[in-house]
Amino acid sequence: MRQIRAILERERAGLVAGGDVALRQPGAATAHEKVDDDAAPLAEMEQVIASNRNRERAQRLAAIEGALVRLTNQPDTFGVCEVCDEEIPLRRLELMPWARRCTQCQAGDHPQSGGPRRHRADFR
Ligand SMILES: [Zn+2]
Structure with a gap:
């Protein structure tokens, strides 16, 4: 870090x-200066x-x-997302070190909101 x-x-x-x-x-122009x-x-x-x-x-x-x-x-x-507790990718932190959310949470959707990624992992 x-x-x-x-x-x-x-x-x-x-x-x-x-x-x-x-x-x-405002009013910095002198009085006789035509506006x-x-x-x-x-x-x-x-x-x-x-x-x-x-x-x-x-x-x-x-x-x-x-x-x-x-x-x-x-x-x-x-560097941990305040919404989903996932680590924010270092590349994102390098661009926006003040970021408090990962890209997906910032955009309003992350895997925990029912994305297909987690289900596919469960399937194995
Ligand atoms: Zn997140």
Whole structure:
């Protein structure tokens, strides 16, 4: 799990270094500057995009912090799906080390929900 920690710390450092996307201050334009009617909605949209980006970044950062805490406090259960208790494939963890569910549970279906895999195993 050492490489997972390294990935998490690198991701976190990258997010912290990135900083918040600067939001344009409303009313930053000087009074005598003529406001272009066409530009106003665009600026508004840019602000929405920027704040969405900041929110996603904050959520990602929180997920990474949480994963680092879990990795420190419960290294034995780190990388185990919180839904089906199966180990999350290392390849998935390398891409998304903050993932708490395996790919199937994240997608909403896993073998325990009556998939054919388990029945075939029972047959042997
Ligand atoms: Zn699962």
